[in-house]
Amino acid sequence: MSIQIENKTRSFSKEEEGVFLSYVEKALALLLSKDYIDDQLKSSGAEVSVDVRLVGTDGIRKLNAQYREKDKVTDVLSFPILDMTDGKLNAKLMPYDFSIVEDKKFLPIGDVVICPEKAKKQAEEYGHSIEREMVFLAVHSLLHLLGFDHENGRDEDLMFGKQEEIMTEIGLPRSSDLPMTTADEDEHPVGEMLAHCGYCALVGRPNVGKSTLLNTISGMKLAIVSHKPQTTRNNIQAIYNRDDAQVIFVDTPGIHKPQSKLSEFMVDSSFRAAKGADVVVLMADGRFNKPANVEIRAAEMAKKLKKPLILAVNKADAVSKESLLPLIANYSKIAEFSDIVPISALKDDGVDELMDAIIRLLPSQPRYFPIEEVTDQSEREIAAELIREQILHYTNEEIPHGTAVEIDAFEEDFKEDAVDSYDRSLVKIHASIVCERDSHKSILLGKNGQMIKRIGTAARENIEKMTDCKVFLDLHVKVRKDWKNRQVFLDEFGYKKKED
Ligand code: GDP
């Protein structure tokens, strides 16, 4: 059995973490000894492993938005990997359920994400210690990973009974004031003002200009813009605000055929983005006047999901007006578009008209996000994207898209007279570039380390524009063979399937 803790928040100290970890280890060991837990978990010869991540309120809100379509700060989230019900596996364990790391065999059962800030508040409310609240949440989440549930019409008492039993056995018996459920109340961070507000999924082939549009509308570098296809891998949200409207954009990777697991995930996430959206915008490239198969598929998808569909014909600056007419005629055959708007995302032409067309289709409701929010991505994630952008820029096709950037550390130094968290004097970032082959590593490093230096300098300059202070960027290159097809690594780099 092994538990890895990744503490991404400063509101939980190293000492607190140590105490917490020892309780959670005890709890998991106890759980695994219970007869209601499937024997396959006990006798597989692999170490059952769980990743525990501690995140801030922004982090957990983002995960909620991404995986549960809820704009909320919750105390805990569980991401089970195995298909289980009440401690028993619903299917036999398969070789791909296991992972081998440095010759050791692991059986990952899922991730637990806890927000210590939220837990602290709850502990205060209930008048017990933060440790107890944190352990309580962890045990609750471990039970979820093992297939127990208190929602979806399932037997609540069964789960809570087991939870109480474990808490007592590890020496944290329930007191009368301990919450029975993990509080999940709504926190409305945003004003009451009504607006046209909603989600817009931007779909389209790679390279048509989706990221460029997002950057134009948000006036900030968000998604990676690259002339090489498929550089946007996760759904990135840009938020467009106007006095009377808010549009939350979900940038999706191009829709295309699955190849490796990573591409499967990308297709999956386009679909998911469209499913959760109020409006779908299909972006086409004005230079090609026939719809591609994937665009036909995207139009079919919108129809199936009963979503209004707008056609944005991008790169209008690169073609003559007349040539748009046959294009519009051809595309009109594949769907009933609510609107067809020629634009130039690059030159900011027609973008206001496109926004009007989208906003007309959005429901009247309060804003989801505070006005000042441009993106729900953290600076850490944007920094990783900015590094990836430079890798793609400098290495041409030699480095395939199977390269990930991991931010290992993101530390801030503040000015002496700092009044808020943006008054920084320096941001220190340590990042790893993870590639699939030794040969890729040598390309990334370049002769005498020149390539990595160039990538680092360019990325650092862009990151400084975001942080508005000096940045120290330290880059390392790591090789992990075949990570694209290994779910563990996909998980590690945040390419996760939705839990449902
Ligand atoms: P994505 O894959 O759909 O996100 O496409 P990108 O936003 O990364 O853009 C791909 C390429 O098309 C980049 O080289 C952009 O500069 C270029 N591009 C995007 N929008 C326009 C536009 O309106 N006009 C022209 N001429 N080029 C554009």
Ligand code: MG
């Ligand atoms: Mg893109």
